[in-house]
Amino acid sequence: MPPKDASSPAGQPLRMADVARLAGVHQTTVSLALRNHPSIPEETRRRIREVADKAGYRPDPLLDAFNFHRLAVHPVSHPPTIAYVVDARHTAPHLRQTHHPLVFQGAREEAASHRINLELFVVGPSGLSPSRLNKILVSRGITALILTSFNDRPCELELDWDRFCAVKVEARHVKPDLDIISADQWLAARVAHERLRQLGYRRLGLVLSRHDELRVGESYLTAFLVAQSQVPDADHLPPFEFQGDELSTRQKELVAWVRQNQVEAVLSNWNQLGERLAEGGLPAAEMPAIASFDAPLEDPRAAGVIQNHALAGCRAVEQVRSLLQGHQRGIPATQSITFVPGYWRDAESAPDRALRQDLARIPQVP
Amino acid sequence: MPRLTCVPQSLVKIPNLPTIKDVARQAGVHYSTVSLALRGNPSIPEATRLRIEEAARQVGYEPKPAMAALSRFRTKARGPAAPAPRIAFLVNRSPELRYDAMVHLHQFYEGANAQATAIGYEMERLFVAEDHHDSTSLHRYLQAQGIGGLIIGSFIPGFSGLTLDWTRYAVVKIDSLHLQPDCESVMADQLQITRLGFQRLSALGYQRIGLAVGRADEDANLHRHTAGLLIEQAHLPPERRIPPLLFPHGCDDPTASGLVCRWARRHKLDAVLCNWGNIIGLLAEGGLSCPRDLACACLCLLDTSGHVAGVVPELRLIGAKAVALLATRMRTGVPGVPRFPSLTYVQGHWKDGASAPQRR
Numbered sequence: 001m002p003p004k005d006a007s008s009p010a011g012q013p014l015r016m017a018d019v020a021r022l023a024g025v026h027q028t029t030v031s032l033a034l035r036n037h038p039s040i041p042e043e044t045r046r047r048i049r050e051v052a053d054k055a056g057y058r059p060d061p062l063l064d065a066f067n068f069h070r071l072a073v074h075p076v077s078h079p080p081t082i083a084y085v086v087d088a089r090h091t092a093p094h095l096r097q098t099h100h101p102l103v104f105q106g107a108r109e110e111a112a113s114h115r116i117n118l119e120l121f122v123v124g125p126s127g128l129s130p131s132r133l134n135k136i137l138v139s140r141g142i143t144a145l146i147l148t149s150f151n152d153r154p155c156e157l158e159l160d161w162d163r164f165c166a167v168k169v170e171a172r173h174v175k176p177d178l179d180i181i182s183a184d185q186w187l188a189a190r191v192a193h194e195r196l197r198q199l200g201y202r203r204l205g206l207v208l209s210r211h212d213e214l215r216v217g218e219s220y221l222t223a224f225l226v227a228q229s230q231v232p233d234a235d236h237l238p239p240f241e242f243q244g245d246e247l248s249t250r251q252k253e254l255v256a257w258v259r260q261n262q263v264e265a266v267l268s269n270w271n272q273l274g275e276r277l278a279e280g281g282l283p284a285a286e287m288p289a290i291a292s293f294d295a296p297l298e299d300p301r302a303a304g305v306i307q308n309h310a311l312a313g314c315r316a317v318e319q320v321r322s323l324l325q326g327h328q329r330g331i332p333a334t335q336s337i338t339f340v341p342g343y344w345r346d347a348e349s350a351p352d353r354a355l356r357q358d359l360a361r362i363p364q365v366p
Numbered sequence: 367m368p369r370l371t372c373v374p375q376s377l378v379k380i381p382n383l384p385t386i387k388d389v390a391r392q393a394g395v396h397y398s399t400v401s402l403a404l405r406g407n408p409s410i411p412e413a414t415r416l417r418i419e420e421a422a423r424q425v426g427y428e429p430k431p432a433m434a435a436l437s438r439f440r441t442k443a444r445g446p447a448a449p450a451p452r453i454a455f456l457v458n459r460s461p462e463l464r465y466d467a468m469v470h471l472h473q474f475y476e477g478a479n480a481q482a483t484a485i486g487y488e489m490e491r492l493f494v495a496e497d498h499h500d501s502t503s504l505h506r507y508l509q510a511q512g513i514g515g516l517i518i519g520s521f522i523p524g525f526s527g528l529t530l531d532w533t534r535y536a537v538v539k540i541d542s543l544h545l546q547p548d549c550e551s552v553m554a555d556q557l558q559i560t561r562l563g564f565q566r567l568s569a570l571g572y573q574r575i576g577l578a579v580g581r582a583d584e585d586a587n588l589h590r591h592t593a594g595l596l597i598e599q600a601h602l603p604p605e606r607r608i609p610p611l612l613f614p615h616g617c618d619d620p621t622a623s624g625l626v627c628r629w630a631r632r633h634k635l636d637a638v639l640c641n642w643g644n645i646i647g648l649l650a651e652g653g654l655s656c657p658r659d660l661a662c663a664c665l666c667l668l669d670t671s672g673h674v675a676g677v678v679p680e681l682r683l684i685g686a687k688a689v690a691l692l693a694t695r696m697r698t699g700v701p702g703v704p705r706f707p708s709l710t711y712v713q714g715h716w717k718d719g720a721s722a723p724q725r726r
Binding site: 058059060061181184186190218221222223225226229308311315318321322325326334335336337338339340341342343 | 552
């Protein structure tokens with residue numbers, strides 16, 4: 001219970017109107033000020049917050065919970081909008097990338113369950129300029145924003161950030177340092193390493209995309225190094241590193257790396273490694289086991305970690321709403337990162353090693 | 367056309383949650399009886415109340431704060447306001463177990479409490495320890511008080527644990543990864559903190575930087591200190607990759623001092639990163655003076671007024687994040703632990719200090 005103040009009628013909690021009277025402003029000004037809205041001068045916001053604190057005004061979480069259920073039952077004619085901003089050099093191929101539509105779909109479903117629109121905006125050479133985006137968001141009164149990026153190199157998105165409650169999905173290399181929601185790549189790499197060891201593989205090789213590592217803060221390599229530090233030195237293999245989409249032109253080098261290091265199992269967040277190795281001339285009999293840190297759900301033969309990309313999208317919407325609730329606009333002084341875990345799925349591309357060797361001994365029927 | 371897609375809004379179907387009318391049907395009583403029984407009104411006989419509670423469990427009915435808000439909304443003119451929803455902040459220390467000396471627990475609590483107040487929740491700190499609550503008494507207390515949200519506040523391994531019916535509560539942990547339930551957790555980003563410490567010492571001119579951490583801490587946090595060290599060392603020539611020192615479980619100060627000094631001398635360290643606050647004392651006991659013999663940076667620097675350099679974890683922010691997350695779960699009115707609980711890591715900040723001066 002808030003402390004009682006002489007200005008509130010007996011037995012009644014303090015209302016926004018009471019704060020308005022004490023501060024000598026209109027109720028709507030109080031509402032905006034307590035929501036930290038940039039349309040109210042900073043000094044006025046601070047004064048109204050002080051008046052509210054002193055009088056013992058508190059927002060009401062019960063009404064908030066009530067609104068949650070009310071909105072679930074009664075649709076709103078003009079639902080609020082969260083902007084889902086994609087920063088990309090080339091739009092089309094990136095939006096078709098395996099995991100991105102899943103993140104977007106998860107975010108959209110979570111938003112829809114609260115009767116919130118999620119609207120896609122693309123910034124970059126083929127889309128909006130940052131200043132144009134800023135203008136659109138401001139004129140449409142959109143204050144909530146989820147940012148994700150497919151840029152290859154570090155960059156900065158310049159918006160008037162003090163206006164927005166915003167989080168990022170992955171995109172660690174893109175400024176500003178907003179709070180981040182990400183699939184747990186670190187966990188995926190550790191789980192995959194551990195499971196392959198259990199399945200009997202000892203010489204585990206990492207195939208590493210330098211661009212992806214930038215995007216995810218070197219999570220795959222870090223986790224792999226930790227996992228590797230807990231196994232004998234003889235089993236430590238150098239990773240195969242590549243830039244961009246080089247994998248489709250460096251198949252022979254990939255095969256040479258497998259042979260030279262006697263790799264028993266390959267781990268990567270890139271799929272189609274089996275095809276690349278075959279293109280490089282590796283016969284099926286020599287094919288290592290293949291495990292993905294981000295196995296496609298729709299391919300039942302691919303062993304690896306199934307990432308909960310949709311859940312990451314859902315969590316991103318939740319966090320933006322939580323920022324809205326606390327009126328926390330702008331770039332946080334301290335960044336935090338939320339990781340959404342995936343789970344391992346056994347499949348034919350990484351069978352039990354003993355079983356695989358037994359199978360190889362069975363004579364092939366011509 | 368800059369805006370490429372306009373997304374059709376496919377609204378997700380919200381399942382109809384069971385109401386007291388469903389409970390009434392199940393128990394074969396009028397719904398007003400259910401209402402009275404579930405609120406423990408003495409006009410309902412004990413046997414009937416138990417039967418109705420069982421029926422409520424069967425149909426999966428849970429009282430919802432939203433509905434409490436609705437009834438309050440309707441009766442506002444007539445009576446006093448309903449109390450704010452409540453969160454319990456649990457710690458497994460107690461005043462008898464040096465709780466007052468646990469600076470980090472206080473900071474977690476302060477941050478959590480400030481956030482709770484800011485969004486209108488009430489928070490209560492409860493001790494789970496000898497002479498205070500055990501799981502049984504805690505459960506009774508939480509139920510009697512109608513407390514639906516729990517923060518497990520950095521439970522320390524080796525002290526009291528906790529077994530509750532987790533399906534009845536919204537739960538968020540601070541640290542405590544060793545402990546059930548497997549729920550959402552918020553903690554310091556020890557990987558980033560170790561990397562930051564390493565990078566700053568490198569920038570100050572140190573060449574042979576070692577990491578010393580407790581094995582218990584590493585086991586409890588998925589080896590994230592070690593991970594930070596390994597990724598930093600990956601960029602160094604092999605001869606400068608110094609193996610980390612892990613203090614064994616339950617290691618006392620004299621043992622730790624001997625270990626850390628032998629390790630520092632053997633590898634000719636010029637700087638040590640450590641998550642223990644007394645690292646400078648441990649080195650001094652073994653005859654190594656900081657910063658004369660080697661520099662020191664603390665990876666969990668709580669006292670920022672002194673001369674110690676290191677990384678300051680944002681413990682109050684961790685507490686605040688835990689409450690914000692818990693409020694998100696409580697607001698839906700659906701208790702229990704998510705199937706895929708996420709982990710939230712909060713970064714730390716570097717602080718310069720005389721224990722790690724710029725190297726000539």
